[in-house]
Amino acid sequence: MLTLFIQQVLNGLLDGVYYLLIALGLSLIFSLGGIVNLAHGAFYAIGAYLTIVLAPHIGFGGAMVASPLLVALMGIIVERGLFQRFYRSDPILSLLLTFGLAMVAEQSLRMIFGAPPLSFSIPPALRGQIFIGDFIYSRYRAMLLLIAAGCVLGLWFLLQRTAFGRVVRAGVQNPDMVGALGISLQPYMVAVAGIGIGLAGLAGVLLAPIYSIHPAMGQEIITPAFVVVVIGGLGSFWGVVVAALMVGLVKGITIGLGFTQWSTAVIYLMMLLVLLFRPRGLFGERIQRFE
Amino acid sequence: MSDLLKTTRLSRRQALVGLGAGATTGLIASPSLILAQTPDAIRFGHLTPRTGFLGPLGEYGVMAVDLAVEEINAAGGVNGRKLEALKEDSVNPQTASTKAERMIERDKVTCILGEISSASCLTISQVAARNKTLFVNTGGNSDALRGESCNRYMFHVEHQNSMYVKSTGRSLMAQGLVKGKKWFSLTADYAFGHDLSKVAKRFMEANGGQFAADKLVPTDATDFSALLLEIRAAKPDLVISNLAGNQITNFLKQYSEFGLTFPVAGFGFDTALAWAAGKDNFGGIWPCVWHHLIDTPGTKAFVAAFTKKYGKPPENQAWGDYMAVKIMAQSMNELKSTETAKILAHWEKGAKFDVLKGREGYFRASDHQLISEMYTITALPAAQVKNQWDLFTSSPAVPGPNEDMEVIATSGDEAVCKMS
Structure with missing residues (x-):
């Protein structure tokens, strides 16, 4: 029984990583531009549908590269065409904008691909399981974890160790000062939107073989991803990472203790507790603009 | 454009309102569709x-x-x-x-x-x-x-659920998967699932089966890996799905991903969910009120x-x-x-x-x-599937030609209707 509990905890931790790719993009776009991107889930869905379209022609590996790039391109177009007009306005306006965008995207998927879910399987080469003692894990998920971990490290490096990252972090804290130093934030916003939304597209590709692919799939993932961002705290890279792992962990423990029916409710309970005691989130930094 | 964000001033309260609204907005309103009306129609x-x-x-x-x-x-x-x-x-x-x-x-x-x-x-x-x-x-x-x-x-x-359960039940009995067997059951946590689970339990107990475990699954759960670990540890004789909608597709895809080999059967089903799972993932025995074959x-x-x-x-x-x-x-x-x-x-x-x-x-x-008659369908091995639709073989009509069609429906005190 104990080993099963440990397995559940371990599996929960791994589970949290799936939210990371979505949550990191959300957090980045919100921190820098103040946009709550409700359409983020829609880009995840578009990533999954693009995989179905592209994989028969260029293979799953090809789709894994091409779909996120195409989704990132869409993100850049949306940033230039829409987001940039709302950086200065009340967040409620951008909330309405992205809510509408999410609806348009979902309905477009429904019109193009139909409402019934579409099928897509793990490529034969990636099927199979890994056994570590009593613990069983799918080979495909192990690969998914490696890719997600690679993305997280890459993003961390980009934000913390490069000149690009320095400007982005400064922009999050104090855009006025960045402007006064003669640095235009505009290209950085374009890049952040591209990267953030591209990551959502990548999550869509990676989860397409194991989740049901249907037009509203974005809604399923966006809510837990928001919870992760809220728990982690704004502006904190590691906050989001830790929150994602914690959400998975708490889910794993809940299931391990036998309360399966509580496994989704428990993460909202956790968000409530965090907001009560640390309204800025667990690792949220004090961001001048949001105070 | 160096002053791009110059006038951005969000209060923390606004920021939290924004995020909170984001976190709670799950449903998207849908447009209603109304046709033009012809007089006299x-x-x-x-x-x-x-x-x-x-x-x-x-x-x-x-x-x-x-x-x-x-x-x-x-x-x-x-x-x-x-x-x-x-x-x-x-x-x-x-x-x-x-x-x-x-x-x-x-x-x-x-x-x-x-x-x-x-x-x-x-x-x-x-x-x-x-x-x-x-x-x-x-x-x-x-x-x-x-x-x-x-x-x-x-x-x-x-x-009704009883007809679905009794149809699949007949196939399970014929394959010796009920009497003295342990079932691991997964149930969608809402009205339909609870009702189905009740009917399924009644059938199982009446025919000498027992639960290895009986788990309620939230309707918005997409990941079944934790439950798959539970199933693997419980080593049941049969895995039973009282799930609904996309849950079934997610479950089938991940069950095949984790390579579990316990037999699977379900008491609620729609063929679109098999089509969404695809030939590599679809498996088990399921009831159908009707199917295209x-x-x-x-x-x-x-x-x-x-x-x-x-x-x-x-x-x-x-x-x-x-x-x-x-x-x-x-x-x-x-x-x-x-x-x-x-x-x-x-x-x-x-x-x-x-x-x-x-x-x-x-x-x-x-x-x-x-x-009317019901059917139970059984998934074909991937190698025998010829196209994306014909993923299964069907039982003959249930009940058989010489039986009263009502034998699979509720009877006696299973469901009492007092018309008003």
Whole structure:
């Protein structure tokens, strides 16, 4: 029984990583531009549908590269065409904008691909399981974890160790000062939107073989991803990472203790507790603009 | 543009409001679809979920209604008048009831057809009873709708949970998977799942099986890896799905991903979910009220017409809505009337209908359940699958040709209906 509990905890931790790719993009776009991107889930869905379209022609590996790039391109177009007009306005306006965008995207998927879910399987080469003692894990998920971990490290490096990252972090804290130093934030916003939304597209590709692919799939993932961002705290890279792992962990423990029916409710309970005691989130930094 | 963000001033309160709203916004409102109305046409209302986790199935229902109306009008309509469908997304039980009310009061529909969610069926049926208007349920399975919640104005083309359980149950008994066996059961945590689980448990206990475990799964859960670990540790003789909608597809995909080999069976099912899982992932034994491979002239004609119009075969939800429209129109033509009281009496007297299966169907007077044959399907190994639709083989009709069709339906105190 104990080993099963440990397995559940371990599996929960791994589970949290799936939210990371979505949550990191959300957090980045919100921190820098103040946009709550409700359409983020829609880009995840578009990533999954693009995989179905592209994989028969260029293979799953090809789709894994091409779909996120195409989704990132869409993100850049949306940033230039829409987001940039709302950086200065009340967040409620951008909330309405992205809510509408999410609806348009979902309905477009429904019109193009139909409402019934579409099928897509793990490529034969990636099927199979890994056994570590009593613990069983799918080979495909192990690969998914490696890719997600690679993305997280890459993003961390980009934000913390490069000149690009320095400007982005400064922009999050104090855009006025960045402007006064003669640095235009505009290209950085374009890049952040591209990267953030591209990551959502990548999550869509990676989860397409194991989740049901249907037009509203974005809604399923966006809510837990928001919870992760809220728990982690704004502006904190590691906050989001830790929150994602914690959400998975708490889910794993809940299931391990036998309360399966509580496994989704428990993460909202956790968000409530965090907001009560640390309204800025667990690792949220004090961001001048949001105070 | 160096002052791009110069005037951005968000208070922390605003930021939290924004994020909070983001975190709580799960549902997306859907546009209602209303057709232009022809004077003198016979109008009926069609309500079914077109968004949310049952939306994909509802879409099949809508396609089938359009096809049925087209065919009926091409054959001369109803009593020389055109038939017209007023179609809307039922969204959730509250919205479904409001829309039903509006269809009856404002649009003066002759009857309401449709629905998949058992919870929405209940609220629509209450509106229908209050207004003495017929409601034909085409997709809600719960036994309670035919039992404690039954009413005179609600009829059920969709078959009840008991019929689904007893059909699959027969196959499981034949394969020795019930008596003395341990079941690991997964149940969708809402009205339909609870009702189905109750019926399944009754069947299992009556036939000498027992639970290895019985887990409730939230309807918005997409990841089953934790449950798969539980199943693996429990080493059950059979894994039972009382899941619903996309849950089934997610479960099947991940069950195959984790390479578990315990036999799988389910008590609630729709063929669209097998198609979504695909040939590499679909497995197990499942019940079907109807499927596109049934070898009867009626089914062949329906499948051909549907495939011609939409480019893909119909699934069982399409059958439900198609049958409801056809039965309604046929009855109105036979009675030369659209009066609710006359139709109701006609059906209660046991009028027979071609339901595209081997034997004709009829509504049982005691609970208004359409009585017709069921099928159980068994997944084919991936290597034997020839196309993306024909993923399974079917049992002969259940019950067999020499049995009373009512043997799989509720009887005695399994569900007691007192019509009011």
